[in-house]
Amino acid sequence: MSDAPDRPQWTDPTCPVARTVDVVGDRWSMLLIRDAMDGARTFTDFQQRTGIARNILADRLRRLAAYGLIEQVDAPPAKRKQYELTAAGEELFPVVLALRGWGERHAFADGEAHSILIDTAGAQVSAPEPVSADGTPLTSRNTRVVR
């Protein structure tokens, strides 16, 4: 992260929320992470899934690689370049899952079709609810930021 060539001036340097938003908080970056988690590997994979313009796609992939979220690997047989999520990129899974959970509840009309996420047992995956050590549901109203 500290070696990212296009490291930004952080919008709010001591806030972890803001730093993450600085790194992946444009819609294309987050959708490319989503697609990598869903099996996209090549430039063409990403291009077809998002419909993003090729020059913007190339820029965003460079940016995600610079931040250490994806990396290029050689893929046999023709040694074409493929992109893979790094461990740090994989750890955005809870963010993607939380975005999915909110969207499922609030961005679709009743009965409107949407994709779902399932685990290896075929069970639908839901975003986990934040709770305190004693099991109390956590919200913005019973938590606070300490600087």
Added chain:
Amino acid sequence: MSDAPDRPQWTDPTCPVARTVDVVGDRWSMLLIRDAMDGARTFTDFQQRTGIARNILADRLRRLAAYGLIEQVDAPPAKRKQYELTAAGEELFPVVLALRGWGERHAFADGEAHSILIDTAGAQVSAPEPVSADGTPLTSRNTRVVR
């Protein structure tokens, strides 16, 4: 949501992740939600916390209101307008918490200072780990999207 006056052409209409990103996936919208959760109420509160240009702030607040994430309420004594999160806006808490969790782990050098989130008992709040019904940790590798 369906009445939002500036409802977008959804980038990927059947994907809940993409719809959420369409709604709050620009960095200012997400940071304004963060600030509302942290107690920002007035235009000036938001302006001072983000440093955002006033015209962009006004646009983003209008947009968040149009999507039903915040609403204007009259505040005594002078009946100045204040903004409050709606129930749908409050439910972005798991998203903000997941963004915070990733940032804390991956966007700070060892020992670099950052804010933390605490509950009413003073305990630091962590983003919950996604798990299946039998407690297996869930990642992009043992889940898949079904369309």
